[in-house]
Amino acid sequence: MINRFCKMPLWECNDTLVRVAQGQQPAELVIKDAHLVSVDTRELLEHADIAIACGRIAYLGIGGHSAAHCIGKTTEVVDANGLFAAPGLLDSHIHIESSMVGPSEYARAVVPHGTVGIYADPHEVANVCGLDGVRAMWEDAARTPLKTMLTTPSCVPAVTDVEDTGASIDAAQIAESMTWPETCALGEMMNFPGILACEKNALDEVRETLKTDRVVTGHYVTPDIDRGLAAYIASGASCCHESGSVADVLAKLRMGMYAQLRQGSAWLNLPGYLPQLIESGVDMHHCLLCTDDSHPHTIVSDGHMDRVVRDAVALGLDAVVALQLATINVAEYFGVGRDMGSIAPGKCADIVLFEDLRDFRAVRVWIDGSQVAERGQALFDVRPFAWPTFMTSTMNLGGQLCPQSFEFREGEGRPDGSCQVRAMAVSGGDTITQDSVVEVPVRGGKLMADPDHDILKVCVFDRHHADAGTFSHGFATGFGIHGALAQTVSHDAHNLLVMGDNDADMLLAARTLEACGGGEVAVQDGKVLALVELPVCGLMSDGRVEVVSEKVSRIEEAWRTMGCRLPSPFMTMGVMSLACIPVLRQTNRGYVNCVSFQTEPLIVEETA
Known part of the structure; x- marks a missing residue:
């Protein structure tokens, strides 16, 4: 390439x-x-x-x-x-949208931390606005020195026939994107069930990428690390950031796959497998570091890839090896090792001067021989980007938001008392949700939340198709809040996700986001406690990262006031609709079992 x-x-x-x-x-x-x-x-x-x-x-x-x-x-x-x-740091897998700012503002935030290049998969924007939205993002990115390399979104929607998105991408569009100069790979192939079933479009997307001598980045989350993993790799997928244990990492490495070791804002995977990986003594040439998702307050307060390298060293990894995982290994995987990834004659002068190899505090940063940052400050600035209207008018809910929408009438015909329902059970710092069976009250034919037992209502509204849209009902446990939370950052369809213990607060939260164009909001007892407006696709702010970071800090404080003790609860809530990671998820069409990829009923009928 x-x-x-x-x-x-x-x-x-x-x-x-x-x-x-x-x-x-x-x-x-x-x-x-x-x-x-x-x-x-x-x-x-x-x-x-x-x-x-x-x-x-x-x-x-x-x-x-x-x-x-x-x-x-x-x-x-x-x-x-x-x-x-040291060579400038490279993030091998990142979704810019998770920073809640646009690409140029993201660059201004991460370059001072020594990041010189990112391999970005914009499948969040693609699910809302398609490839037109992706092109607009890269117009913004081109205004900065950060090397923003596109891995074309492969799964829009993430899994077919279980949710409604604002756009779709097929193999013909993938082929077109491979002619763009900014494209370097296929974005994470989350549809591993489609690959294993030899689904035509999924395999054709891989084929169109391989034809152009580009790599196919992966996403493989299943207990089958034998035949299924071998088949997935054989299809052409050659790296994966979704490993939950050292056994997963080793299985992928032993089959020749590159293992992306993730340390984001919510998914703090390094402590779970890096010490054991070091102890195993395996060659780490095929290991890469990545963030996947970094919130604005993480970047502002803790850093970007410098934070990931620092965490890896704190867990026992040799400092130079840690830097290899964030530089030369990444460049060689993506096929640009002749030009990037190390300090050597002929290569790009992407260089960081660090104070030490413990804290990795960047003193100066050069990209292509031009100094771009000094002592934590970017030496470049950009004017606000003029986002096209189709990306700032994405809250198309029609008349779905009314009090009755939050009444769970699935209990009609049942006597007052209780019944068993499925609930998504979450735990902090993990993308996995469990399929839990809980008991909820039934009052007047309606299923109710049970905050005393940490059982909350969840509603997902299609925000892309106005009156033609649909919505679903479900339950969640593990958040421990009183009040309501809503957000339009709900991977990957990014429909409107609302969760709470009472209908009035849930309605207020939903309508608040409808009015501001999307974002995240916390409501308690009829009062908006905190709001982060994200008017660009309901995913990104058009403001400064420091301002967004402060708003996110306030909403996280609101979460704690409401009773939540999860780390980065916004991101934990945001993947409750992600229908490609086990076990139980909820889309606008209802519950999806992400092991069998079958729909599941809300009510669990008791058997004699």
């Missing part, structure tokens, strides 16, 4: 680099006296010099050699004073 994410192709400037390396032409920039992190050899090389021209590295002064011969009158010289020079 031709790498289109550099300032200048190597074939256009190799003559200049040859002359600079030999001292026949001055470099544009020389970084002197750095501790070079060689991810190519897993070494730390002291007193290294780096000479740069045309956005690429021309010369390395190592082993007692210096770049003095590369310095001329016009050369900018930066004295690193023993700081650690």
Whole structure:
């Protein structure tokens, strides 16, 4: 695959680099006296010099050699004073929309943390607005130096025939997207049941990607790590970020798959398997680090890929190996290792100076030889992006929101008392939901919430098709709140998800989001406690990341006031409709068993 994410192709400037390396032409920039992190050899090389021209590295002064011969009158010289020079960090799998800001604002937030490139799957926006929405996102992204590489959404909808989305993507559209210069891979193939069943469109999407010599990124969540996993990999899917245990990671590595080790805002997977993976002694060349989803307050307060590397080192991983997992391994997987991923002659000058290899605090950041950040601040800025109207008018609920919509009349014909129902049981820091059977009150033919036993009502409304839309009823346990919560960030169809212990608060929450164009809201006893407006596709703000971060902090405080103790509860709630991860999920069409991929009834009939 031709790498289109550099300032200048190597074939256009190799003559200049040859002359600079030999001292026949001055470099544009020389970084002197750095501790070079060689991810190519897993070494730390002291007193290294780096000479740069045309956005690429021309010369390395190592082993007692210096770049003095590369310095001329016009050369900018930066004295690193023993700081650690590492390749710029790469996120191997990220959904920009989870940051709740657009791509340009996202870039302004993450670049100061040493992130120089991301492999982004915008399937959130694609599920709302299709590939037209994706193109608009990349117009915004192109206004910044961050290398924003597109992995075309493969599963829109995530699973067929169980939910209603705002758009759909088929193999012909995938083929078209593979001609775009920003495309580097197929986004996570979540429809692993379709692959295993040889579903035509799913396999055709993979085929269209492989024809262009691009990789197919994966998403495999099932206990079958034998025949099913082998079949999935054999189809062409070559990496996966959905591993819940060290056994899952090892099974994928042993079958030749790349394992993406995830540490996002809510899905904190590293502690669950990284120490055991280190202890196993397996070669980690096929391991990559990723965030998958990072909330704005996580980025603002804790960082981005620097945080992931820091967490990996704190769990026992060697610092240079941790950097390999966030640099050269990623570049080599995506087929751009000749240009990116390490500090070596000929490669792009994507470089971070870190204070140390423990906290990974970035002092300076260069992308293609241009300094883009210093001591936590971006050295670039962008004007607010003019989002097209079709992306800011996506709350098409028609007349669905009325008091009766929140009355669970599935109990009609039953005497007052109680009955058994299915409920989605959640736990903190995990994407998995359990299929739990609970007992709820029945009053006047209506099923009721039972907050005393942490049983809440859940409603999912199709927000894409107005009066033609549908909605469903369900229950959830594990949140422990009094009041109501609603959000339009509900993976992956991103319909309106409302949860609460009383109908009045649920209605107020739903109508509040309808009025502001989407987002997330917390309501208690008839009062809006906190609101995050996300008017772009109901997923992203058009404001600054710091402002959004503050609003998210306030709504998380509201969650705690309401009784919730889950970490990142917004993200836990947001995957309750994700019909490609076990076990029980609720879409606008009702319950889906995400192991059998069959619909399930709300009421569990008791047997004698």
